[in-house]
């Protein structure tokens with residue numbers, strides 16, 4: 001199986017490649033690099049067939065993520081070796097509060113990848129593009145895959161929100177949770193990656209290692225090093241999970257969908 005992993009920045013890509021390399025038979029052998037138009041991908045080497053994982057740092061935000069993912073997906077499809085899974089991976093903010101707690105340094109795997117701010121403000125409040133009648137705001141990964149990755153990574157499962165603006169107040173955090181009560185993490189790329197995957201008919205998953213709490217802006221509270229270490233662990237866990245739960249075990253009644 002061939003897996004495309006899309007991160008925002010190089011540090012996330014490198015953390016993911018480190019984890020994938022450590023979990024493979026080759027230990028810490030240098031990754032192979034190869035180019036697609038506009039981007040360079042890294043593949044932990046040597047390739048332990050039949051599982052191939054390519055990692056791409058596409059930039060920050062949903063548009064950059066969609067552009068990178070779509071380019072890599074198209075290049076692979078045209079070469080006759082299409083990807084069977086796309087993963088949006090990186091650091092993110094964790095929602096905490098009564099009944100929920102995505103602590104800094106922990107990992108969240110997406111039950112749903114949600115565009116949290118794609119819609120319109122109206123006098124009656126926010127209306128999503130789905131409710132406006134054009135487009136989708138949610139992609140759901142295969143449930144069996146989500147369970148397998150979360151179990152292997154020791155991660156929580158929940159909705160991962162994609163936002164174009166990092167949440168910076170308690171009021172905005174509360175509004176997001178009110179709209180999506182299953183929200184556990186937010187980041188800026190997942191929905192873009194999932195949209196590109198959907199165009200290619202490929203399932204998408206999001207994995208976020210929590211670097212900061214979602215809420216009032218406090219840069220001193222960021223723990224990027226801890227989150228990148230957790231991301232490496234999640235990368236190794238993805239490998240394990242895909243060996244334990246290959247695509248043929250992703251039940252047809254639970255396959256990925258959009259709504």
Ligand SMILES: O=C(O)c1cccc(C(=O)CC[C@H]2O[C@@H](n3cnc4c(=O)[nH]cnc43)[C@H](O)[C@@H]2O)c1
Pocket residue numbers: 008009060061090091092093094163165166167186187188189211212213214217218219
């Ligand atoms: O300046 C700030 O206060 C601030 C707070 C959190 C994150 C940022 C970023 O610019 C990070 C963008 C980058 O990292 C991911 N990320 C990490 N934490 C969050 C978050 O709480 N909300 C949204 N995105 C986050 C994101 O996916 C980007 O790739 C700045």
